Amino acid sequence: MADTTDKVEQKSKTGQTNIAQPALSRRRLLGTAGAVGAAGLVVGGAGGAFGAEALRDDVAPLSGVGTAALPFHGTHQSGIADPAQAHGHLVAFDLAPGADRKAAAALLRRWSDTAAELMAGRAPKGDDTGIALDAGPSSLSVTFGFGRTFFDRTGLTGKRPAALEPLPAFTADALDPKRSDGDLWVQIGADDGLVAFHALRLLQKQADGTARLRWQMNGFNRTPGATGRPMTARNLMGQVDGTNNPKTSDGDFAAKVFVPDDRKGADAWMAGGSYAVVRRIRMLLDSWEQLSLDRQEKVIGRRKSDGAPLSGGTETTPVDLDKLGPDGSLAIAGDAHIRVAAPASNRGAAMLRRAFSYHDGFRDDGAPDAGLLFVAWQADPLKGFVPVQRKLDRGDGLSRFLRHESSALFAVPGGCAEGEYVGQRLLEG
Numbered sequence: 001m002a003d004t005t006d007k008v009e010q011k012s013k014t015g016q017t018n019i020a021q022p023a024l025s026r027r028r029l030l031g032t033a034g035a036v037g038a039a040g041l042v043v044g045g046a047g048g049a050f051g052a053e054a055l056r057d058d059v060a061p062l063s064g065v066g067t068a069a070l071p072f073h074g075t076h077q078s079g080i081a082d083p084a085q086a087h088g089h090l091v092a093f094d095l096a097p098g099a100d101r102k103a104a105a106a107l108l109r110r111w112s113d114t115a116a117e118l119m120a121g122r123a124p125k126g127d128d129t130g131i132a133l134d135a136g137p138s139s140l141s142v143t144f145g146f147g148r149t150f151f152d153r154t155g156l157t158g159k160r161p162a163a164l165e166p167l168p169a170f171t172a173d174a175l176d177p178k179r180s181d182g183d184l185w186v187q188i189g190a191d192d193g194l195v196a197f198h199a200l201r202l203l204q205k206q207a208d209g210t211a212r213l214r215w216q217m218n219g220f221n222r223t224p225g226a227t228g229r230p231m232t233a234r235n236l237m238g239q240v241d242g243t244n245n246p247k248t249s250d251g252d253f254a255a256k257v258f259v260p261d262d263r264k265g266a267d268a269w270m271a272g273g274s275y276a277v278v279r280r281i282r283m284l285l286d287s288w289e290q291l292s293l294d295r296q297e298k299v300i301g302r303r304k305s306d307g308a309p310l311s312g313g314t315e316t317t318p319v320d321l322d323k324l325g326p327d328g329s330l331a332i333a334g335d336a337h338i339r340v341a342a343p344a345s346n347r348g349a350a351m352l353r354r355a356f357s358y359h360d361g362f363r364d365d366g367a368p369d370a371g372l373l374f375v376a377w378q379a380d381p382l383k384g385f386v387p388v389q390r391k392l393d394r395g396d397g398l399s400r401f402l403r404h405e406s407s408a409l410f411a412v413p414g415g416c417a418e419g420e421y422v423g424q425r426l427l428e429g
């Protein structure tokens with residue numbers, strides 16, 4: 001998951017703007033006041049002496065979540081380097097029989113135009129459902145990608161990137177083909193559930209006749225403002241997840257995540273783009289929750305409370321994989337998830353993890369059908385997800401609590417300029 005520490009500052013770094021909205025709805029203002037009031041109640045309830053201490057600087061002021069907007073136009077698509085939003089929809093479509101390259105281009109144009117309007121907080125052109133009428137953009141992002149099968153169906157086989165070769169089979173895979181792969185992929189994220197669903201519904205309607213829904217998954221993350229101490233998000237196992245992601249401020253961030261601009265040959269159209277590996281990973285929460293806190297922390301190699309590595313320090317302290325404990329054993333166990341997944345254990349292989357949690361009810365045995373919609377972004381899957389998953393698949397401490405249930409790989413082109421649409425360089429180049 002993308003690092004969400006110091007979210008306000010990071011959002012501005014990644015191009016997010018706050019749209020001035022003089023007409024904030026009454027309900028929105030009441031909601032903010034209500035949240036502040038609730039925080040006040042907690043402070044008051046904790047007693048007088050503690051009340052003063054609770055007014056510490058590290059409690060962030062609540063802000064208008066609805067006013068934040070991400071840019072649709074630019075070098076890269078939004079929804080990659082930006083912090084993951086509170087609500088997510090991942091959707092794959094297959095082209096309808098007879099839909100050709102021209103039809104696909106028209107669809108990407110329709111989708112891009114609509115996404116640009118919605119992300120700016122404007123009403124879409126044409127018919128609207130009204131689902132998000134009184135809401136601001138709420139950090140909406142809409143990100144489009146192409147699956148391997150798209151290229152044959154549109155006569156573009158010659159432009160299919162080598163990086164879209166199918167992912168290798170892993171021994172722990174229990175993949176459902178109906179919820180895997182797809183010709184087209186749309187990732188929608190927003191900090192408001194109605195704004196996210198509104199985008200999903202409009203794009204689905206606009207696909208009518210050209211593309212059919214193949215699979216759809218819904219996810220969530222912590223809502224901005226839900227905690228007074230904004231930090232890296234937690235997953236459904238309770239772990240702080242996303243700490244050691246590449247940071248946008250790292251000198252080599254772009255090299256790890258985005259396809260370089262000087263790309264030549266069949267996949268030159270992918271300049272500024274990225275490859276998304278999408279995996280629905282169910283967590284075996286009944287088994288996981290039976291582990292003691294100590295065992296859970298050893299499985300990951302980090303403390304559960306604050307995400308600090310077991311080699312010492314705070315969440316952001318670099319991990320010391322060589323550190324020995326007082327008894328002479330490794331502070332971070334040999335099979336700890338962060339040891340096995342670390343770039344240092346995988347010849348530098350790195351990816352940007354930007355996940356959503358999911359909960360789809362309960363299975364027949366009563367276990368939660370819940371886990372992670374794992375989305376990993378990288379310039380080349382063979383230098384990111386693939387070598388790391390190969391290593392994890394040999395059995396890190398976490399693997400026995402996970403089931404990989406679906407998988408897909410998409411080529412996500414760079415962003416487009418105003419007046420253009422995402423994928424234009426592929427479809428018209």
Ligand SMILES: C=CC1=C(C)c2cc3[nH]c(cc4nc(cc5[nH]c(cc1n2)c(C)c5CCC(=O)O)C(CCC(=O)O)=C4C)c(C)c3C=C
Binds near residue numbers: 001240339371374402
């Ligand atoms: C193939 C790549 C990875 C899969 C699949 C994966 C699944 C997965 N991970 C967690 C929880 C955590 N992962 C953490 C770190 C981490 N994970 C990967 C890769 C995959 N994880 C990497 C590359 C790293 C960073 C390693 C490092 O350099 O230190 C952590 C620790 C905090 C963090 O750095 O993010 C947690 C927690 C779950 C629950 C999961 C599948 C459901």
Ligand SMILES: [Fe+2]
Binds near residue numbers: 337341
């Ligand atoms: Fe992980």
